[in-house]
Amino acid sequence: MIQIDHIISCIDGLHARPAAELANIASEYAIEVYINKDGKIANIKNITEVVGLCAKYGQKISILINGDNEKKSLKTIKKYIEEKL
Template identity: 30%
Template sequence: MKEFDYTIQDALGIHARPAGQLVKVVKGFSSKVTLHKDGKAVDATRLMSLMGMGVKQGDALHITVEGEDEAAACEALQKFFTENL
C-alpha cells in the first residue's frame, strides 16, 4: 500500500470539475484509491461521495492507494493534486 497526505490549496476545494477529473485519473488504474478526511473515508471513483465530503481549502486529506499498479497510481495522483487542487 502507498499513501500520502495533501492539504487542499484550491480556494474552492474539491468541487464538481476537479472531482470529475480526479475520478477519471483514478479509473485509469486498477488500484483502489481511498480519500480520508476527519475520520471519513470514500472510494475515489465515486463522484458524489467525493463531493459529499465537503473538502474546502486548507483541509488535510490522507490518500491511500492499494493494488497492482499502486506505485504508478500514487505518482499520478500526487501530480494531479499538486497541479489541480
C-alpha cells in the same frame, strides 16, 4: 498501500470538477483509491462520495492507494493533486 497527505490549496476546495478528474485518473489503473478527511472515507471513483466530504481550502485530506499498479498510479495522482488541489 500508499498514503499521500495533502492540504487543499485550491480556494474552491474539492468540488465536482476535480472529483471527476480524479475519478477518471483512478479509473485508468487497476487500483483502489480512497480519500480520508477527518475520518470520513470516500471511494475516489465515486464522485458523489468525494464531493460529500466537503473538503475545503486549508483542510487536510489523505489519499490511500492500494493495488497492483499503486506505485505507477501514485505519480499521476500525486501530480494532479499537487497542481490542482
